[in-house]
Amino acid sequence: MSGVVDRGSLRFVFLLVAVIAADASAHCSGSGSPLVRNISDIPQSNFGRGGFAHTTIAGAVSHGMKEVEVWLQTFSPGTHTPIHRHSCEEVFVVLKGKGTLLLGSSSFKYPGTPQKFHIYANSTFSIPVNDPHQVLNADETEDLQLLVVISRPPVKVFIYEEWNMPHTAAKLKFPYYWDEECFHVKDEL
Amino acid sequence: MSGVVDRGSLRFVFLLVAVIAADASAHCSGSGSPLVRNISDIPQSNFGRGGFAHTTIAGAVSHGMKEVEVWLQTFSPGTHTPIHRHSCEEVFVVLKGKGTLLLGSSSFKYPGTPQKFHIYANSTFSIPVNDPHQVLNADETEDLQLLVVISRPPVKVFIYEEWNMPHTAAKLKFPYYWDEECFHVKDEL
Numbered sequence: 143m144s145g146v147v148d149r150g151s152l153r154f155v156f157l158l159v160a161v162i163a164a165d166a167s168a169h170c171s172g173s174g175s176p177l178v179r180n181i182s183d184i185p186q187s188n189f190g191r192g193g194f195a196h197t198t199i200a201g202a203v204s205h206g207m208k209e210v211e212v213w214l215q216t217f218s219p220g221t222h223t224p225i226h227r228h229s230c231e232e233v234f235v236v237l238k239g240k241g242t243l244l245l246g247s248s249s250f251k252y253p254g255t256p257q258k259f260h261i262y263a264n265s266t267f268s269i270p271v272n273d274p275h276q277v278l279n280a281d282e283t284e285d286l287q288l289l290v291v292i293s294r295p296p297v298k299v300f301i302y303e304e305w306n307m308p309h310t311a312a313k314l315k316f317p318y319y320w321d322e323e324c325f326h327v328k329d330e331l
Numbered sequence: 332m333s334g335v336v337d338r339g340s341l342r343f344v345f346l347l348v349a350v351i352a353a354d355a356s357a358h359c360s361g362s363g364s365p366l367v368r369n370i371s372d373i374p375q376s377n378f379g380r381g382g383f384a385h386t387t388i389a390g391a392v393s394h395g396m397k398e399v400e401v402w403l404q405t406f407s408p409g410t411h412t413p414i415h416r417h418s419c420e421e422v423f424v425v426l427k428g429k430g431t432l433l434l435g436s437s438s439f440k441y442p443g444t445p446q447k448f449h450i451y452a453n454s455t456f457s458i459p460v461n462d463p464h465q466v467l468n469a470d471e472t473e474d475l476q477l478l479v480v481i482s483r484p485p486v487k488v489f490i491y492e493e494w495n496m497p498h499t500a501a502k503l504k505f506p507y508y509w510d511e512e513c514f515h516v517k518d519e520l
Contacts, residue, residue, distance in 0.1 A: 200422040209482030293398030
């Protein structure tokens with residue numbers, strides 16, 4: 143049977159590819175999105191990061207936002223963001239759970255020993271532009287759920303392996319996981 | 332006893348004025364705010380609008396934000412925003428209740444008959460820049476609670492008396508209620 147493909151199978155494959163392309167296009171361009179969206183219906187993924195879930199509630203790449211972007215993120219017990227910085231403003235609203243914010247400084251050659259803050263449900267905090275930071279769910283049982291607002295999307299993130307790494311050695315991750323599928327990188331990063 | 336003020340009373344008045352000034356200064360400048368804030372501890376007001384409650388979770392005037400601003404707003408049954416437009420992006424996340432979004436167009440001489448959208452808990456929607464809109468709690472019993480994100484704060488709002496009013500006749504309200512106490516209007520509006 144090898145090498146034999148009937149016309150019906152070909153038509154099925156063609157239709158499947160067309161449906162996937164149309165779906166990806168609607169998901170990426172935002173042109174197919176209704177104005178009012180149920181957040182539970184918006185695609186959610188962990189992007190290969192175990193115990194993590196991300197939803198782009200309103201996005202530059204997904205929904206055409208130019209000035210702000212809103213995410214819903216859930217961290218299971220023991221998980222965390224990388225240590226990272228970005229040149230945009232960021233506001234967090236903690237919806238569920240509790241955890242820790244570690245905040246370094248952009249003023250010196252490397253972030254140094256970070257300040258430590260307790261974060262909890264119904265709390266809010268803002269990250270100073272360019273300051274390296276990390277959000278951790280230090281709880282043993284409960285998820286930490288956050289609403290995240292950033293300016294100037296899509297975000298260009300610089301990632302640190304540890305707090306004593308020089309700012310200049312932090313590694314650019316762009317586009318970020320949730321934009322990778324749709325974003326076409328241009329020359330002017 | 333009129334015209335007689337003892338030294339103790341004067342000292343009390345002086346201290347009271349100093350405390351009020353220090354408190355207003357901390358509230359307005361954001362310099363006295365802790366990095367992580369309990370949202371329930373942030374001042375909330377209805378600004379003389381019955382059945383309305385506003386909290387600036389992260390604000391330009393209150394917390395020094397330059398690119399984004401986040402509000403928590405609650406509308407009791409039957410209440411609504413004015414019909415208004417602004418030249419910034421705006422994203423809503425509905426936390427509780429249900430209601431109606433009316434959305435006009437900025438393309439013609441006046442907004443015209445608005446489109447009508449049902450909004451509900453766990454839904455999100457974005458307002459196209461400069462399009463006149465109005466959010467209403469059409470429910471008879473339940474509050475409508477929204478998280479609101481805007482770009483380029485503080486917001487300059489243009490208010491319409493009705494949907495057939497020309498865009499050029501909409502009235503500027505700036506600074507808006509929640510910024511009025513702290514914002515010092517400059518010449519260049």
